[in-house]
Amino acid sequence: MNKPSAPSLPAAHFIRAIVEADLKEGRYATRRWRGTPGLGEEQARGNLDTARIRTRFPPEPNGYLHFGHAKSICLNFGLARQFGGRCHLRFDDTNPEKEETEYARSIIDAVRWLGFDWEDSRENNLYYASNYFDAMLVCAEYLVSAGHAYVDSQSAEAIRDSRGTLVEPGKDSPYRARSIAENSALFKRMQAGEFPDGAHVLRAKIDMASPNINLRDPVIYRIRHAEHHNTGSRFCVYPMYTFAHPIEDALENITHSICTLEFEDQRPFYDWLLERLAEGGLFLRPLPRQYEFSRLNLTYVALSKRKLIQLVEEGKVTGWDDPRMPTLVGARRRGYAPEGFRLLMERIGVSKSDSLISYSLLEDCMREVMNETDERRVAVLDPIRLVVSNYPEGQSEDCEAPNHPLRPELGKRLLPFGRELWIEREDFREVPDKGYHRLCPGGMARLRYGFIVRCTGCEKDAAGQVKTVFCEYLPETKSGTPGADSVKVKGNLHWLSARHSQACLVRLYDRLFSVPNPGADGHDFIEDMNPNSCREITAQVEAALKDALPGMRFQFERHGYFAVDTQDSSAGAPVFNRAVTLKDSWGKSA
Ligand code: ATP
Numbered sequence: 001m002n003k004p005s006a007p008s009l010p011a012a013h014f015i016r017a018i019v020e021a022d023l024k025e026g027r028y029a030t031r032r033w034r035g036t037p038g039l040g041e042e043q044a045r046g047n048l049d050t051a052r053i054r055t056r057f058p059p060e061p062n063g064y065l066h067f068g069h070a071k072s073i074c075l076n077f078g079l080a081r082q083f084g085g086r087c088h089l090r091f092d093d094t095n096p097e098k099e100e101t102e103y104a105r106s107i108i109d110a111v112r113w114l115g116f117d118w119e120d121s122r123e124n125n126l127y128y129a130s131n132y133f134d135a136m137l138v139c140a141e142y143l144v145s146a147g148h149a150y151v152d153s154q155s156a157e158a159i160r161d162s163r164g165t166l167v168e169p170g171k172d173s174p175y176r177a178r179s180i181a182e183n184s185a186l187f188k189r190m191q192a193g194e195f196p197d198g199a200h201v202l203r204a205k206i207d208m209a210s211p212n213i214n215l216r217d218p219v220i221y222r223i224r225h226a227e228h229h230n231t232g233s234r235f236c237v238y239p240m241y242t243f244a245h246p247i248e249d250a251l252e253n254i255t256h257s258i259c260t261l262e263f264e265d266q267r268p269f270y271d272w273l274l275e276r277l278a279e280g281g282l283f284l285r286p287l288p289r290q291y292e293f294s295r296l297n298l299t300y301v302a303l304s305k306r307k308l309i310q311l312v313e314e315g316k317v318t319g320w321d322d323p324r325m326p327t328l329v330g331a332r333r334r335g336y337a338p339e340g341f342r343l344l345m346e347r348i349g350v351s352k353s354d355s356l357i358s359y360s361l362l363e364d365c366m367r368e369v370m371n372e373t374d375e376r377r378v379a380v381l382d383p384i385r386l387v388v389s390n391y392p393e394g395q396s397e398d399c400e401a402p403n404h405p406l407r408p409e410l411g412k413r414l415l416p417f418g419r420e421l422w423i424e425r426e427d428f429r430e431v432p433d434k435g436y437h438r439l440c441p442g443g444m445a446r447l448r449y450g451f452i453v454r455c456t457g458c459e460k461d462a463a464g465q466v467k468t469v470f471c472e473y474l475p476e477t478k479s480g481t482p483g484a485d486s487v488k489v490k491g492n493l494h495w496l497s498a499r500h501s502q503a504c505l506v507r508l509y510d511r512l513f514s515v516p517n518p519g520a521d522g523h524d525f526i527e528d529m530n531p532n533s534c535r536e537i538t539a540q541v542e543a544a545l546k547d548a549l550p551g552m553r554f555q556f557e558r559h560g561y562f563a564v565d566t567q568d569s570s571a572g573a574p575v576f577n578r579a580v581t582l583k584d585s586w587g588k589s590a
C-alpha cells in the first residue's frame, strides 16, 4: 500500500470517463425496460429504457455498512444522478442462512442518510437477488442444454485438487464428458432434492487449461438443504456468487456494474456467462459490463467486516453504532455529516491503485461542511470560576451572540453576563509564557460578546490547584457598543454565567487505533487499539442546550463540532459527542 495521500482536486475519475464515452457513442440507447427486472424476452416487450445508465449497489445483508461501502454508494448513486440514470439498491441474499432483516433495514437507512434514493414516482428499484432464483435456474438449465455446463460428482477436494495452479493446467473431471441428456436429468434430480449436500455440483464447461483459473470450469450451483429467509425450503440448490451476480445485473438492465478490484479476475467469467446466455436469447445486447476500482482504506481504522465484528463481539467498543466505529451507524451517532462523506468521496476520486487515505482528510471534509451549516454555541469543557469583583451581586445583563458568524439570517441569541462566570482552566495562567494573551494576574482579555476584563489574581485549593480567578470588568467596553474598541487586547475568551449555565456529559473521541495501519505485518490488530479513544467529562454549556434534541449538532466555539447522542440522551439531559475538533491536531501525515 502507498503512503497516506491527500489527492488533489478534482480527482481523475476513469469510470466517469467510460460512462461519458458510452453515452456519446449511444451504446445503451436501444435498451428496453419493462419497469421491473426480467429476462430478455420480457424486457423486449417494454419501452425504451428512460434511464440513460443503470448502476447498482449490491450489499450482502450480513453486516452494517462501513466507510468503504460509502465510497461504493457515492460512486454508484452519484454516477446515476450525474448522468440521468438510475441506481438500484440490491440485497445480494443468494446465500442461505446468512442474511438478516435487521441488517437490510440498517442498510436502507444508511443509503438514505447518505442522501441517495432508489425510488421515485416512476420506479422503485429496491431488489432482493433471492427473487431471481427461478430466472437463475432457467439460465443454468439453458447452459446444460447447450452443452455449456455439466454435473460433476467429484468431491469438493477432488475438484480443488484437479484445478491446477498458476503454472500448471487443470485436469478434466472424469464426469466432464457426460451427455447433455444425462446432465439435464441429474440437474433436475439435484433440484428435486434427491441428493445430499455435496453429492454433485453443476460446473460451467469452459477450459481446464485456461491461464485464468476462474475459467477452469467454475462451480455454478451446489446442493444445500437449507432454509432461506425469503424462499424458505423451496430450493435445495443455490447459485454461486460468481454465477449469480452477472445474472442479477443482466436481469436489472444494469449498464455499468462497478465493483472492487478483487473481482478483476472474475471479469472474463462474467463476460463468458453473459455472452453464452445472450447467444441463447436469454438476455438482450448490449450486456452489462463490469468495471473495477480500488477499495477505500483509511488510516487509524479497520474497514474489514471481519475485524469490525471482532471489535463488537469482544466488547472492545460499545456496539456497531459506537461513535468510534467506522460504520455508517457509528458515524451518524457521532455526528458526522453525510455531505462530508460525499465531499470526501469526490475528493479522493476513483482509481485502480491501492491507496491509504488519511483519516485527517475525512475530518477536513466534515469540518468544511459543518462550518457552513452548524450554529455556534458556547461550552466550557474544563471549567474554573471567574469572579468579576466589580460587578454587582445578583445582577445580570444580556450580551448578544450571533448564531453563525457568516450567516446573519440564522439570527442571534442572548448570553447572560453576571458576577460569577465559568471560563476554561487553560485560559488562565498564574505565570504566563511569552505570547500568552489570555488571563494572567495584571493582564487583560476580552470575554467574547461581553466585556474586557483585567485579571486581579486567583485563589487555590489546598493542593495548589487554581479554584477561582478574580477580575474587574471595564463597563464601557461591551461588545457592540461604541466603547468596545476603546481598549485593545489580544485574547478573546469564551465564558458562561455560572448561575445560568447547565452541566452536561460530553464525550471527547480520539482515534480508535494508535497506529495508522492497525495489524500491519500480521500482528493482532487489537493490540494497536488506542486505550484513550473516549474521554467523558462534565462540561458547562449554554442553558438552552438542555433542550437540544438527539441528532442536533452545534459548533462549540473553540472546541469543535458536537452532536447530541441518540442513545444516551434523555429529555433535559443531552449527552454531547464531539464529532470533530476545529483544527487538525494529528498533522497532515496522519
Ligand atoms: P465481505 O467481507 O462480506 O465481502 P464487503 O465489505 O465486500 O464484505 P458487500 O456487502 O459485499 O460487503 O459490499 C457491498 C459493496 O460495497 C460491494 O460492491 C463492495 O465492492 C463495496 N465495498 C465494500 N468494501 C469497500 C471498500 N472498502 N471500498 C469501496 N467499496 C467497498
Ligand code: MG
Pocket (backbone or CB within 6 Å): 060
Ligand atoms: Mg463482499
